[in-house]
Amino acid sequence: MKPMTAAESFVQAVQALPLRLREEALTLPEGDRARVEELRLRAGWPMTALICGAERPLGGPPVEGAELERLVEIASGASRHTVLDQMRRGYLTFAGGHRIGLCGTTVLREGEIHSLRAVSSANLRIARQVRGAAGPVLDRLCPGGRLADTLILAPPGLGKTTLLRDLLRAVSEGEGCLPLRVALADERGEVAAMYNGLPQLEVGRRTDVAEGCPKAQGLMLLLRAMNPQVLAADEITAPEDVKALITAAGCGVTLLATAHGEEWAGLERRPLYRPLLEEGLFQFLVRIRRVGERRVYTVEELK
Secondary structure, eight states: OOOOOHHHHHHHHGGGSOHHHHHHHTTSOHHHHTTEEEEEEEBTSEEEEEETTEEEEEEEEEBOHHHHHHHHHHHTTTOGGGGHHHHTTTEEEETTTEEEEEEEEEEEETTEEEEEEEEEEEEEEOOOOOTTTTHHHHHHHOGGGSOOOEEEEEOTTSSHHHHHHHHHHHHHHTSSSOOOOEEEEETTSOSSOEETTEESSOOOTTEEEEESSOHHHHHHHHHHHSOOSEEEESOOOSHHHHHHHHHHHTTTOEEEEEEEOSOHHHHHTOTTTHHHHHHTOOSEEEEEEEETTEEEEEEEEOO
16 A cells, blocks of 8 residues: 555545635645644634644634534544544544544533533644654664564654554564564554554554554453564553553563653653553653754663
């Protein structure tokens, strides 16, 4: 499967927008389309494009509440009830691995968020295949030709998922390292973007994907069912995820995961990640930072 260009991914993603907003987004020149990271929609304000970390108004009239509701309808295939579990967690993933973050009035049941109504803002994040993104770090992460346990760390929007995806592809295909069996717990469907059982984004021929279930359950399912050599998950955010990774590490698989943050020292101060650090689960840390329009990777060996 030939991967989409960055501009083609943008065109695919904006199909979820209501017609007026879609046409507005498509007024962007192709060069700008390739650079857009997110489209931000806020009721009462014009739509903006996030390019290299800065928001830029597109020049259209303010977004209306009805357009935000229509966005949810289109992205869910007119079956809002089928995506209720995602929406109560504040996002919606649709074909191609693109994700819409949502804000609005929450409906609570027994102190837990049950659903969202009166959507007031949305963040359409463009998913892109960047083949070769792992190239600058792959050699360092594969001492002796085999991938080592690795944690990718960066603030939101700097390309953790993009790097993770390409690392999976490279390891699964044996590019620059031994080819390994890979298992991916893709809770939100952003990494592989499965459709009718086929990944829409390249994750490699030896990669098995469990999509749509909570990461902790997905990791254990894959460990039991698929005999992986590498076990991967995007965005470790809950104590259950941490426990699953610790369990998997005891079974002899290589771990590959991402987390929100900027520095290792910051992780050490957060109770969620402390068990991972105490167990010494990861051999390498990859940090991502932005320098101008470039993303720079730094690899640190953890003692």
